[in-house]
Amino acid sequence: MQVSVLIPTHNRVDLLTRTLSSLCDVNAPSGVRIEVIVTANACTDGTHAKVVEIAENFPFDLIIAEESEPGQNHARNKCLQKANGEILAFVDDDVRFDEDWILGLVNVFERYNADVVGGRTKLWWGAVDKPDWFRPRLSPILAGYDRGEEVKEVGLPGPVGANMAFHRRVYEEIGGFHTAIQDEDNPLYRGNEVEYLQRAADAGFNGYYAPDALVYHWVSPDRVTPGFFKQAGRGYGHSRVNMKDHFGPFTAARSSAGYLYLAAWHGFRQALAWSTGKTAAQYYHSYTKNVGLGGLEGTLHRLKERLG
Template sequence: MQVSVLIPTHNRVDLLTRTLSSLRDVDVPSNVRVEIVVTANACTDGTEARVAKIDERFPFEIIVVEEPEPGQNHARNKCLQKASGEILAFVDDDVRFDEGWLAGLVDVFREYDADVVGGRVKLWWKAVDKPEWFESYLSPILAGYDHGEEIKEVGLPGPVGANVAFHRRVYETLGKFYTAIQGDDNPLYRGNEVKYLQRAAGAGFSSYYAPDALVYHWVSPDRIKPDFFRQAGRGYGYSRVQMKDTFGPYTACRSIVGFLYLSALHGLGWIAAKAVTDTAREYQQLYTSNIGLGGLYGSWMRLKDEGLG
């Protein structure tokens, strides 16, 4: 079995270098070959040259390619284009691999004949101390994905893009990632992988959670501030609208009413949590209310650009 580790990156060469360094120490099961595909997405920080130097002394083959079109899914598509593995494993450029990551991933594909595997993602509090107010229910907003110690079948689009793998047959059936949600109106591109996972569900592919396929996702200092939760919510709400295949009268009305309700209800929740200084709840309500605002903005943009069609 060959596993292609696919890493899209944009101007974060120091973080990428640290991620690759941790991959060096991963245990490789018998009869498994590993290649790494790094896509430098509109990079201007010397990513390609730095990775080329790493490749000279790395235990696995590293393929580094350029994708000039900005956007994470453009970079993901270039990764897929260059990969030759039977297993296509996407990870973010700011994770630290547990030594058992590869074995945990391969075991689930082998034992369950899985189509999609979502690896465990724990938050990595290295750049900033974990705040006293932080609660576990905020972890998914920061790309955490932790469902305990047992392997289990999960619904799609459950896994997160920081640590998700596909059997090649999924790619051969679905083709490329959807790129239309990426633009200046959606700076955080929340939900880039959701459309792909929804399509996988529609095609009848199975999905499993792999607790031993563990990575630690770096938490940057800005991600524990209100602006991050605000922007992340708006980006995800906008994305949810842009991912809809059609936007006719029924879909438009349902979206507008639903997002209006979401923004109003959780906006009030945000005010209430702020009043009693419940910071975790305040940020959670801020995030959810902004999903509503982002969805309303996305609905307006679709109506403006397409009308009811």
């Protein structure tokens, strides 16, 4: 069996270097070949040269690809085009690997005939102290994914893009990632993988959670600020509208009603949380309110496009 570890990156060479260093310590199960493909997505910070340098003494095959079109899903598609593995494992460029990460992935694919596997992703509080107000329900907004200690079947979309893998048969049937989700009106491009995982579900593929396929996802200081939760919500709401292939008047009306309700209800809950001093609830409802606002913005944008 061959595993392709796929890492899209954009101008974060120091974080990428740390991630690759961590990957050096991952155990390679017997009979499993590993290749690592890094796609430099419109990078201008010396990423290509640094990966070439690292590759000289790397324990696995390390390949650097270039993608000039900005956007995470463009970079993901380039990774897929270069990959040779039966298992296609995407990770972010700012994670730290548990030494049994690949073993945890492979075991679930082999024992359960899994199509899609979401690895356990814990938050890595290395650059900022975990705030006293932080609560577990905020973790998924920061790309945390922890469903406990047992392997279990999960619905799709479920896994997070920081640590997800799928069998090559999924890619061969449903193709690459949707590249129209990110645009100049939605620079944060939240939820890029959601559309892909939903397509996998619609095609009848299964999903599993792998607790031993563990990575630690770095939390940057700016991600525990009100501004981040607001921007993340707006980006995800906008993305969900861009995920839709067909967007006629009926879809626009239904989407507008749903997103308006989301914005209004969670705006009220945010104000209530502020009045009672519940900080975690303020952040959660701010995020969800802004999913609604972002969805409304995205709907307006799609309508303008349709009307010319």
